Every structure is written in structure tokens, then in C-alpha cells.
Amino acid sequence: MLEKSYFLLSLLQAGLAQEWEANTPREVVAQEGSCAQIPCRYSYPSHLANLPPVGIWFNNEDQRTLPTVFHSKDHSRELARFRHRTQLSGDLKDGDCSLIINNITQEDAGSYYFRVEFVNVNSYSYRPATQLHVSDFKDKPxxxxxxxxxxxxxxxxxxxxxxxxxxxxxxxxxxxxxxxxxxxxxxxxxxxxxxxxxxxxxxxxxxxxxxxxxxxxxxxxxxxxxxxxLTVQYSPWNLTITFLRVVEDSLINSTDRNSKMIICSVESFPASNLTWSHLHVIMNRTSSNNELWLKLPYATYRKTGDYQCVAENEHGAVEGSITITVDRHAFGEWKAGLFGAGIALSVGLSAFFIFRCMRTARNTGRDHSAQTKHVGRDSPEEQLDKSRQKDNKGQEIKSKLNSYVEEDLYENCKCDQGPVYGNV
Incomplete structure (x- = not known):
């Protein structure tokens, strides 16, 4: 009898040596519609280790109502609104009593605590309870x-x-x-x-x-x-050159003497570096910009030819060109008209100078004829004097005629070297 009492006392001391303990958080926050988990680790006296534990979660600290949230042995004891929504995340035999509540609602907010039962032996409720808070669903991926x-x-x-x-x-x-x-x-x-x-x-x-x-x-x-x-990086493409309108044939044929603007645009990311060049000479450039303007002066032969636009970024490059030409037919008519006007002007001036010279010579001849007409018959001495005067007069007229030709004709013909021929 004494030995039996000693054995029972030893079991009681062993049970007291292993306390009933649980580790649960004071508060848990869950978002409505998602999943909530109340972490829980528990322990119990070692002399109960070979007995199957029954785990129960309650939703109210009031011991009189005991609304059951989860029952590991009999799910029919669970409240209807929790049934099929609650489970344990681990194994009670391993000391894991964590509770999972799926599809959380605002009604689920409140206090929760865990109780373990060993059939016909012992039971224990672990406190303090955990307070569950329910917020709106805000988490995003x-x-x-x-x-x-x-x-x-x-x-x-x-x-x-x-x-x-x-x-x-x-x-x-x-x-x-x-x-x-x-x-x-x-x-x-x-x-x-x-x-x-x-x-x-x-x-x-x-x-x-x-x-x-x-x-x-x-x-x-x-x-x-x-x-x-999506921010897609790509090399330049879809290069377009515009001259008042989209240039479809990459050719500008113009004699318009007004300056023009052409624009080179491209699609790329990141933005491209653009360069306009003509005859391997850079005319304009820009950095990190998908368009670039170029001002063209009026068309001349020195400004004709290909104008290249090059766009490049770190992923590649693209090139386009446009050809500037002069309308040769219109330009030829303008040049021929100017040349013909110069010839007509020079011919007219030359005719005027020749007419003037001839008119001067004709007037001089008439004066000579009037002076040599005979009036009666002169004596030999008078005839000799008149002959000498005639010769002297002839020399004087010849000298004047030569003087007129040199002074008028050749002097006025100096216009041949003037601006008319110089502009033809």
C-alpha cells in the first residue's frame, strides 16, 4: 500500500515538472477574403505523451458559451460558419497547434484560444487568447x-x-x-x-x-x-523625311529661290542621335532627339545632290536620304533669255555707233561737194590756187574723218568690255 502511494506521488511530481505551456501571439491581422493563420506551439506533461491529444479552438473567452471554431476529433461540433473553413497547419503530436481560417470575413474578428484534451485523463485551456483583426484586402502582387x-x-x-x-x-x-x-x-x-x-x-x-x-x-x-x-528598347526604324509634305520619291526638284525646311524623324527608344550631312559635310546634328530640321537655301548647282539623315542609338542605326535637284528646263530657259538679251543689247549699241559714224562722214562729204562746184571759168593762176586749196581742204577733211572715227566709233565701242558682255 505504501509502495502504491509512493508511485502515485512520483507520477504527480513528474506531471508537475512538465508544465502546460503554449506560445501564441497576442494579435494577428488578416485581410478580408484571404487566409488567416494564428501560430501556436504547445506542450503538456510528459506522462501524457502516449495518449492521443484532441485539439480544440474556441472563438470566445467566455467559458459558458464555448463557440467551437475547430475540433480535431468531431467537426460536427464546429459552428456552422466555421465548418470547412478551419484547419490545423501541423500535427498536434509534434506540438503544433496553429490554426488556419480560410476566406476571412469581418465576422471572424475576435479572440481565439486553444484547448487540449486527453480523453478521461486531463484537459487544459491555454491563455492568454489571441486577438484577430480583420482589415480590407489591400495586398497586391x-x-x-x-x-x-x-x-x-x-x-x-x-x-x-x-x-x-x-x-x-x-x-x-x-x-x-x-x-x-x-x-x-x-x-x-x-x-x-x-x-x-x-x-x-x-x-x-x-x-x-x-x-x-x-x-x-x-x-x-x-x-x-x-x-x-512595357518599355521596349529598340534600334531606330521608320525613318521619314518631310518637305512641306511627305517626300515619297526621295527627290526634290525645284527652282524656287526661297529657302526651305526639311525634317528627318525616326522612331526609337532610347531617343536617337540624328545627323544631316551633304557631300560628307555635317550640316546639322542633335542628341537624344528623334527629329532634326535642316534649312535649305534656294536651289543652286552647288546645293544639289544627296542629303543624308543618319539616326543611331545604342541598339543600332538607320539612314535615309533625299536628293535635291534643279529643274534644268526652267533653269535653261532663264539662262537662254538672259544670254539673248545681252546679244540684242550689244548688237543694238553697235548699230547705233556705226550709224552715227556713217552719218558724220556723209555730212562731211556734202560740205566738200558744195565747195568744189565751178562758177564760170577761172584763170590758170586761180585754178592753181583753188587746186592747192582743194588739196589742203581734202587733207583737213580726211583728218577730221579719221578723228571722228577714232574718237566716236572706237571710244564708244569700249562698252564691249563693260557689264553687258561681262554678265552674258
Missing amino acids: TIFPEEIIAGKRVNLSCTFNTTCNGTAPVLTWDTPTAIPGSVSNTVTQHGVTLIYTSVLSLIPSPRHQGKTLTCRVSYPTVSSEQIFV
Whole structure:
């Protein structure tokens, strides 16, 4: 009898040596529609280690009502609004009593505590209780940006983190039909955090620039999304040269003496460096700008030829050109008209000078004839005197005639070297 009493006392002391303990947080915050988890670790006296524990979670600290949230042995004891929504995340035999509540509602807010029962032996309720707060669903997935280059495959990652190992969130991508791609999903764990990842793999092109991608996380009753705008880097393309209108044949044929402006524009990202050149001489340039103007003076032969526009950025380059020509037919008519006017003017001046010279000579001859007419018959001495006077007069007239020709004709013909011929 004494030995039996001693044995019972030893068991009681052993039980007291291993206390009833639990480790639970004072507060937990969950978002409506998602999953909530109340972490819990517990211990009990070692002499009960071989007995199956029964785990129970209650939603109210009032011992009189005992609204059951979860019952590991008999789910029929659970309140209807919690049934099929609650579970344990671990094994009671391993000391894990963590509670999971799926599809959280505002009504789920309140205090929760855990109780363990050993059939026909012992039971224990662990305090203090944990206060559960329920907020609106605000969490969004995260998209990690990558350098996006046209023609190169890129993997865009969208992730969502949670510490609740209940109903899993679902990640999906919404993409325009013009952007085909493939999607792969994975789940990893880092400590108590579960990381859900969805990877969208695609090959972008310049036409995808500015397109919107959406990554959405969904629970049974709630969802949220993150928007991502594609910024595609690509080499210059679609180079256009404009001269009052789009130049379709890359040719300007003009005799307009007014200056003109032509513009070179291109599509690229990042913006290109543009250069206008003519006969390998740079006429104008700009940096990080997808358009460049060039002022053209009126058309001359020295300004005709090809004008090149080159656009380049770190991904490539593109070149375009335009040909400036002079309308040779119109230019020839203008030149012929000027040349003909010069000839007509020179011929007219020459005729005028010759007419003047001839008129002067004619007048001189008339004076000579009037002076040599006979009036009666002169004596031999008079005839000799008149003959001498005639010779002297002839010499004088000849001298004057020569003087007129030199002074008038040749002097006025100096206009041959003047501006008329010089401009022809």
C-alpha cells in the first residue's frame, strides 16, 4: 500500500515538472477574403505523451458559451460558419497547434484560444487568447522589372507573399492578344513566408512599346492586381523625311529661290542621335532627339545632290536620304533669255555707233561737194590756187574723218568690255 502511494506521488511530481505551456501571439491581422493563420506551439506533461491529444479552438473567452471554431476529433461540433473553413497547419503530436481560417470575413474578428484534451485523463485551456483583426484586402502582387530589348526573350516575374498555409492565392497574367507568351507558376518557402511566383516569358518587339500587362492575385472572394507598362528598347526604324509634305520619291526638284525646311524623324527608344550631312559635310546634328530640321537655301548647282539623315542609338542605326535637284528646263530657259538679251543689247549699241559714224562722214562729204562746184571759168593762176586749196581742204577733211572715227566709233565701242558682255 505504501509502495502504491509512493508511485502515485512520483507520477504527480513528474506531471508537475512538465508544465502546460503554449506560445501564441497576442494579435494577428488578416485581410478580408484571404487566409488567416494564428501560430501556436504547445506542450503538456510528459506522462501524457502516449495518449492521443484532441485539439480544440474556441472563438470566445467566455467559458459558458464555448463557440467551437475547430475540433480535431468531431467537426460536427464546429459552428456552422466555421465548418470547412478551419484547419490545423501541423500535427498536434509534434506540438503544433496553429490554426488556419480560410476566406476571412469581418465576422471572424475576435479572440481565439486553444484547448487540449486527453480523453478521461486531463484537459487544459491555454491563455492568454489571441486577438484577430480583420482589415480590407489591400495586398497586391509585385512585378519585378527587367531590361526589355526588342527581339530578345525576357522573363517577367510576378510574386505574392503570405504567411498563411491555407487556401492558396492564384496568380494570373492579363496580356494583349498582340503579345503572345508562356506562363509558369512556382511556390517556395522562406521561413514562415510562402512565396507564390508567376513568370511570363515573351519576346517583345517595337510595336509592344507602351502596352500594358496586368498580374492579378485572386482568392475565392477577393482579388487585386498590379499593372506593368512595357518599355521596349529598340534600334531606330521608320525613318521619314518631310518637305512641306511627305517626300515619297526621295527627290526634290525645284527652282524656287526661297529657302526651305526639311525634317528627318525616326522612331526609337532610347531617343536617337540624328545627323544631316551633304557631300560628307555635317550640316546639322542633335542628341537624344528623334527629329532634326535642316534649312535649305534656294536651289543652286552647288546645293544639289544627296542629303543624308543618319539616326543611331545604342541598339543600332538607320539612314535615309533625299536628293535635291534643279529643274534644268526652267533653269535653261532663264539662262537662254538672259544670254539673248545681252546679244540684242550689244548688237543694238553697235548699230547705233556705226550709224552715227556713217552719218558724220556723209555730212562731211556734202560740205566738200558744195565747195568744189565751178562758177564760170577761172584763170590758170586761180585754178592753181583753188587746186592747192582743194588739196589742203581734202587733207583737213580726211583728218577730221579719221578723228571722228577714232574718237566716236572706237571710244564708244569700249562698252564691249563693260557689264553687258561681262554678265552674258
